[in-house]
Amino acid sequence: MRAVRMTAPGTLELTDVPTPQPGPGEVLLRVGAVGACHSDLHILDAAAGMFPTPMTLGHEIAGTVESAGAGVDGWSPGDRAAVYGIIGCGRCRACLRGEENRCRVNPLGGIGLSRDGGLAEYVAVPASRLLHVGDMDLTQAAPLTDAGLTPYHAVELARDRLRPGTTCVVIGIGGLGHMALQILVATTAVRIVAVDTSVAALDLAGRLGAHHVVPAGPDAAATIRELVGPPPGGADVVLDFVGAQPTLDTARQVVATGGHLLLVGLAGGTLPVRPVADEPPPVPLETSVVVPFWGTRAELQEVIALGRDGRLHADVQTFPLAEAPEAYEALRRGDIHGRAVIVP
Template sequence: MKSYQLFNWKTKPRLVDVPQPTAGPNQVLVKVGGNGLCHSDLHAVDDLCCSPLHLDIELPMTLGHEVAGWVEAPGPGVRGLEIGLPCAITAVGCGQCVLCAQGWNNYCRSRAKQVGMGLDGGLSEYVVAPVGAIVPLHSLAPWQAAPLTDAGLSSYHAVKRVLPLLTPGSSVLVIGVGGLGHLAIAALKAMCAARVIAVDQRPQALELGISMGADLGMLTNDTTAQQILDATAGAGVQAVLDFVGVNSSIQLARQVIRPLGHIVVVGRGGGSIDFTPRGLPYGACISSSFGGSKLELMELLALAEAGRIACRIERHPLSQVDTVFDKLRRNEIIGRAVIVPDGH
């Protein structure tokens, strides 16, 4: 079978022929129906010079962590998953710590190897996943579900963190209408009555944000903060979801957040904040976010299958994965790119 593998750190991955894997105990062999491309994949290829210490990754490794497909063969000891069942693959925790027991597998302190990061991933024709990572699908096609397992889930989790603040008449700012931001807008419109303000540097991205339901779109410039304050009668917004995470986006969030508001920084742009007691309005907070829980993925997939949330997707065959990675590097993907095995 064909797999897109990383052989050495900071080198270009290659599409190679490898044997089809088999599922071991408590594992499931999945026939890949789609794999979403993510900037985290670029980080693994372009930036990492060695394995993260907590994962101890062995190369070669097949890339791709936004995976969905069909159950091909349950491994020994696996029950209740029929061959041909459409499914998505999510990250798993250790299952033993307090955070896992509370349902927050995305914040598990053990940070076990995941499909596409330590375990071979979904830029392939088949992938093996832990049985606990399998989430059944119903009406949603695997190629539609794939980007929801990370991009959609990260956005949905961030939205849920601020949802109690977003009562009717409130406003929320989404900074960065890319692969995650456009899904956050869709989730906001599906889950609350707040007015959604979208900000991005690219006109095409703002057009996407408006098509997903944003009530107001603004190009980033020196007057953006004042425009947001004017649009909220000087009061600012109850919540900010920052999918960029650079210094300028965090500063914009600080300028427009209300007292008792919440800024969630999802983007990994490397920005920072110098905190002082008066650095934010009284009662306001700023937090980081990572992924989402398995339960939240189930909720998100249910919304998608009900037609309440949809991802803007470009589909490309596995044979063109190099070209699509280059488009992602150049920030030319509007929405999310999904790689499917050739012939699908």
Template sequence: MKAVQYREIGKGPEVVEIPTPEPGPGQIRLRVTAAGLCHSDWFVMDLPAEAYTYGLPLTLGHEGAGVVDKLGEGVTGVSVGESYAIYGPWGCGLCHACAQGQENYCTRAAELGIQPPGLGAPGAMAEYVIVDDKRHLVPLGDLDPVEVVSLTDAGLTPYHAIMAAQDHLRAGSTAVVLGVGGLGHVGVQIIRAISGATVIAVDTSDEKLALAKEVGAHHTVISGPEAAAQIRELTGGRGADAVFDFAGVQPTIDIAREVVAVNGNIHIVGIGGGLLPTGFFSTPFGASVRAPYWGSRSELMEVLDLARVEAVNVHVERYPIEEAPEAYARLHHGDVRGRAVVIP
């Protein structure tokens, strides 16, 4: 089968031919219908050799959807031909977090060597993918997998962060979204769908700010030295009740610290490497800072339900698997509007 793999440190992804995998006991094989590209993939591929821990070759794709193609021994409750999204943050299934469906916060995954598909385990950017357990499948029903596959990360991750800040998103509140690319443009829609907050979108790109306006942002601000002052002006000097940083680079984190309101929330979602000092004389009184990771299985179900009622839509660029390296290059250079999806 064809697969998109990272095979050598310092080099980009390649399309290769590898054997089609067979499901073992308890496993499910999906014929992949869609696989999303993510900046996290480039984060992994940009790591130096001494920091890289994901194994080589690595089949990419932690955003995946497919149709059940073959069942391993002992699998029940799942039928060949059914369409599913893959819940990506796999855990042990037994700890307290996993018992609540929060495998994204599994306390034992690292010690047991459990890794997400595309981030250690073979991912979905291939013609077939193995899912380790049926609990990691979420039914798609009639949803178009190409249109919604990105929601398994680009929807779930912002949803998890936004739901944690829901108490701050009452009517009359203000939410700032820093970075309105793949995750951020979905985040804008989620805030609009579940709250009465005014949304201020911030980015360096006029095109991405235009997309933010299209999907529901009330105001847009160009990221730069004047951004914090403009946001303060838009909020009447009070600042933002909740700030969601989907870039995580130092300039956006600095903006977040400058614009968060007293008793507000900052959620650093992006993995850009920036750091935020917090405490007296650094952040306002009562302000909290959080670094959320992915989301729970039940939250993925809720995100897909938002898609079913068309409250959330992902702007998708489609690519055949042969053009995946080109799609990754466009993503790396910031040329993707919304999310890129490979269709094997």
């Protein structure tokens, strides 16, 4: 079969590999759609040894069951499913609570992270990773598994602050950010301020229900502080889906005292956290800083429900498998709006 693999750090290639055989407890999935996540670029850029090579990328997968290995119950050929990408150890305290995204043994264990992913015609996955998607379009189902799940989990972590009358600032309206806006609209009654460098992303944010859109840049923090009320106002919750130095600086300058900063993006910036009462402090007093990772299987089921109910819809640009490397280059250039989805 054809697969798009990271053959060495920084190198993505379309190659031929043997079709995998499902092991005990696994299913062979015919891949219907795979989202191109910005994290795949971080994986490609990571130092040698961080991730296995060669490895098929792709951790945002939906497909159709082709066959089931020994001992698989409840899944039959033809069943349509989304893949929960994390593979925790299953035994640590976090996994036992169903929080595999906090696994203490395999913190980065997953399909397309520690074993072959879905940028291929077929992928073998543990049957326990599958969730039914019914008759949903698979190009819609795939982005739910990360671009949908990760912001959903981040919103869950801040749920107690997302009350009517509060403000949530969302920075980076790309694959994850445009889903975050819809999750906020569908599940909260907060005022939403969207921030991005791209005019197209801000247009999309406006269409998806952001109450204010603010161009990213050195003036963004002052603009947002005016929008969210006179000092000592500030945003109750900030979701940063970029994580670069300028966005982290904007985030800490606009978060309210006692607010929540959720740093989802992995662009390499640093947040100075110091317990001081200076004016202005690097991070306000009583502020919680969280670095969320992906989400839980139970949350994915809720995200799929939002998708099936039509409340969460990825803005999708599709590419055939052979064009996956071009899709990633376009993502790197900032030329993808919403989510690029590869259809093998």
